[in-house]
Amino acid sequence: MSDWRPRLIASDMDGTLLRSDDTVSDATVAELQRWADDGVPFVLATGRPPRWMRRIREVVRSGTAVCCNGAVLLDLGRFEILTEEALPPAVLAEITAGLRAEQPGTWFAVEYGLELRHEPVYRPRWDADAPGVAEASLEEMIAAPAAKLLARHEDLGRDEFLALVERVVGDLATVTNSSTDALAEISAPGVTKATGIARIADRFGVGPGEVVVFGDMPNDIAAFDWVREGGGRAVAMAHAHPDLLAAATDVTGTNDDDGVAAFLASL
Structure with a gap:
């Protein structure tokens, strides 16, 4: 070549x-x-x-x-x-409920294009006080389609948590990771x-x-x-x-x- x-x-x-x-x-x-x-x-x-x-x-x-x-x-x-290409509310609800049932210490945030909403206990690593970033309840966050669902665990290791997320999510969405943290990035299927x-x-x-x-x-x-x-x-x-x-x-x-x-x- x-x-x-x-x-x-x-x-x-x-x-x-x-x-x-x-x-x-x-x-x-x-x-x-x-x-x-x-x-x-x-x-x-x-x-x-x-x-x-x-x-x-x-x-x-x-x-x-x-x-x-x-x-x-x-x-x-x-x-x-x-x-x-967004995740619809029904899928967001199913995934978050499944992960929370398996690991109650899982916390969530969602990306909506130019905005981020996160649960009060979720800890954004970089831009917690930036414009467009705000706290919300899980029910509020999953009420609208989201470009990306973020699931974080502060105590589990990255590989252990990602394996859990992939098992729970199945074919409902695409799961990946781009950090050293136990942070799963979840997008629409495919x-x-x-x-x-x-x-x-x-x-x-x-x-x-x-x-x-x-x-x-x-x-x-x-x-x-x-x-x-x-x-x-x-x-x-x-x-x-x-x-x-x-x-x-x-x-x-x-x-x-x-x-x-x-x-x-x-x-």
């Missing part, structure tokens, strides 16, 4: 494109611009909700971003939600970063064999599988989760070593 070149570049943000200080290096910005000048679109594919995408617009000023692990497509230029990236790629007439995707956590596995099985490149960061490394076609440097830029430059 020495002469292989992508027609679309997709990258996760945290732990991948972003360095540990939450910035994008000048070298990475320059490399992405070189590809943009060649007409190759760049897609951000992240577990982040749209409300966390404002600062990245200083670097990626236009195009479509895949947010909430594929549930939301966001126009970065206009900062408008284009599509949202919704993943892969489905979001595929929708954008289709708009450009690009197939999976013409895509390179970068990531570091299990919520990138679906996108890696889609690209790898289609003949494209699935590139894991050097520090990536072992499950993602197993799904990769290539490995690059860490996010702090500008691994994304280094791999793109090698092409």
Whole structure:
């Protein structure tokens, strides 16, 4: 594949494109611009909700971003939600009731596009006081469709909790994880970063064999599988989760070593 070149570049943000200080290096910005000048679109594919995408617009000023692990497509230029594949209230009620019955210490939050609601006992890690973030009862939260349901446990280990969530959720929804915490990210059935990236790629007439995707956590596995099985490149960061490394076609440097830029430059 020495002469292989992508027609679309997709990258996760945290732990991948972003360095540990939450910035994008000048070298990475320059490399992405070189590809943009060649007409190759760049897609951000992240577990982040749209409300966390404002600062990245200083670097990626236009195009479509895949947010909430594929549930939301966001126009970065206009900062408008284009599509949202939501979990309906009935499914939210069934999942939360099942998890609470199995583990009463499970606490919930929901992402509604540009807003977050969380139970009073749920502890948001980053933006508890940010605009659009507020406390609500579980009954209030699940009364409306949600782009993503977050289930957290403060005492169980990550793998133990995720296994529990996957067993309870079954085929009602898609479960993934993108942190070191016991935090399950739950989306509508079949919704993943892969489905979001595929929708954008289709708009450009690009197939999976013409895509390179970068990531570091299990919520990138679906996108890696889609690209790898289609003949494209699935590139894991050097520090990536072992499950993602197993799904990769290539490995690059860490996010702090500008691994994304280094791999793109090698092409």
